[in-house]
Amino acid sequence: MTQRCGFCAIIGAPNAGKSTLVNALVGSKVAIVSPKVQTTRMPVRGIAMAGQTQIIFVDTPGIFRPRRRLDRAMVTSAWAGAEEADAVLLIVDATDLADKSPAARDTAAILEGLKDRKDKKTALVLNKIDGMKRTDLLPLVEKFHAEGVFEDVFLISALKGEAVADVAAWVASRMPEGPWLYPEDQAADIPSRLLAAEVTREKIYLRLHDELPYASAVETEKWEERKDGSVRIDQVIYVQRDGQKAIVLGKGGQTIKKIGELARTELEQLFGRRVHLFLFVKVREDWAENSEHYKEIGLDFPRE
Ligand SMILES: Nc1nc2c(ncn2[C@@H]2O[C@H](COP(=O)(O)OP(=O)(O)OP(=O)(O)O)[C@@H](O)[C@H]2O)c(=O)[nH]1
Numbered sequence: 001m002t003q004r005c006g007f008c009a010i011i012g013a014p015n016a017g018k019s020t021l022v023n024a025l026v027g028s029k030v031a032i033v034s035p036k037v038q039t040t041r042m043p044v045r046g047i048a049m050a051g052q053t054q055i056i057f058v059d060t061p062g063i064f065r066p067r068r069r070l071d072r073a074m075v076t077s078a079w080a081g082a083e084e085a086d087a088v089l090l091i092v093d094a095t096d097l098a099d100k101s102p103a104a105r106d107t108a109a110i111l112e113g114l115k116d117r118k119d120k121k122t123a124l125v126l127n128k129i130d131g132m133k134r135t136d137l138l139p140l141v142e143k144f145h146a147e148g149v150f151e152d153v154f155l156i157s158a159l160k161g162e163a164v165a166d167v168a169a170w171v172a173s174r175m176p177e178g179p180w181l182y183p184e185d186q187a188a189d190i191p192s193r194l195l196a197a198e199v200t201r202e203k204i205y206l207r208l209h210d211e212l213p214y215a216s217a218v219e220t221e222k223w224e225e226r227k228d229g230s231v232r233i234d235q236v237i238y239v240q241r242d243g244q245k246a247i248v249l250g251k252g253g254q255t256i257k258k259i260g261e262l263a264r265t266e267l268e269q270l271f272g273r274r275v276h277l278f279l280f281v282k283v284r285e286d287w288a289e290n291s292e293h294y295k296e297i298g299l300d301f302p303r304e
Pocket residue numbers: 012013014015016017018019020021032033034035036037038039040041060061062063127128129130156157158159160
């Protein structure tokens with residue numbers, strides 16, 4: 001049988017559930033997830049097989065109105081993901097569409113952007129329908145259909161896995177003929193060092209609040225294979241001010257200890273081996289202005 005293979009970009013406002021959906025479609029954790037907006041910073045590829053079709057899902061950072069340099073780089077990379085894709089899924093948090101909500105405004109702006117890309121195969125995914133009434137959803141479906149952008153609308157719960165298979169089937173049927181780009185059993189295309197840094201960043205997003213997640217970045221500095229089959233991973237958590245460093249460390253080092261434990265447990269699961277994780281906190285006021293960090297996470301550095 002002929003092989004099919006293509007890219008499907010997943011775009012949407014921050015917190016819509018893009019990364020949760022990619023993980024559900026791929027069947028394992030390839031992208032980090034948190035209740036906070038702007039968790040994803042760079043496009044991540046998750047790979048799924050549907051019969052003879054290989055689908056490369058591209059999880060992207062949420063599209064919003066960017067201010068900081070890092071935000072601009074994230075938004076640019078999200079649109080670039082859509083540009084290169086064979087199919088696009090716009091994912092919308094169905095519970096957060098009140099007229100003036102930031103998510104609704106971001107979604108409206110993305111819709112306008114999609115109208116300029118009408119040649120793309122595009123579907124709408126209304127997410128988080130668990131706990132919502134069908135009768136509240138139907139007007140939404142009609143409203144989005146009327147935009148004339150979408151071939152199809154899906155009502156799903158990425159968290160519960162509801163109707164995720166329908167989305168996968170739609171995407172699969174729109175992939176072009178072509179040889180697979182990855183081995184059949186590969187689920188993610190992200191270097192281990194970067195994945196390890198992302199896992200620690202997820203724990204920071206889950207444990208710390210206010211501006212701290214946004215003021216921090218994680219880099220893997222050292223990856224040392226040990227003779228006993230385990231691996232030693234040294235990571236630096238960058239923050240922008242001394243006060244933030246104190247918060248990440250916590251009283252008597254409690255906070256960083258907890259972050260380290262959570263990250264190590266998950267890394268051991270992901271890599272299927274023992275992990276010795278060492279975390280260091282450094283103040284680097286300008287990490288978000290440093291082109292090296294962008295290169296490290298695979299983003300283009302916006303010149304201004
Ligand atoms: N109730 C419910 N919550 C969901 C669902 N899908 C995702 N979530 C939650 O929504 C939050 C955001 O999910 P993410 O997958 O990180 O969202 P995202 O669109 O990737 O967010 P950014 O990367 O910040 O743009 C998390 O707390 C998820 O658990 C769903 O189907 N139902």
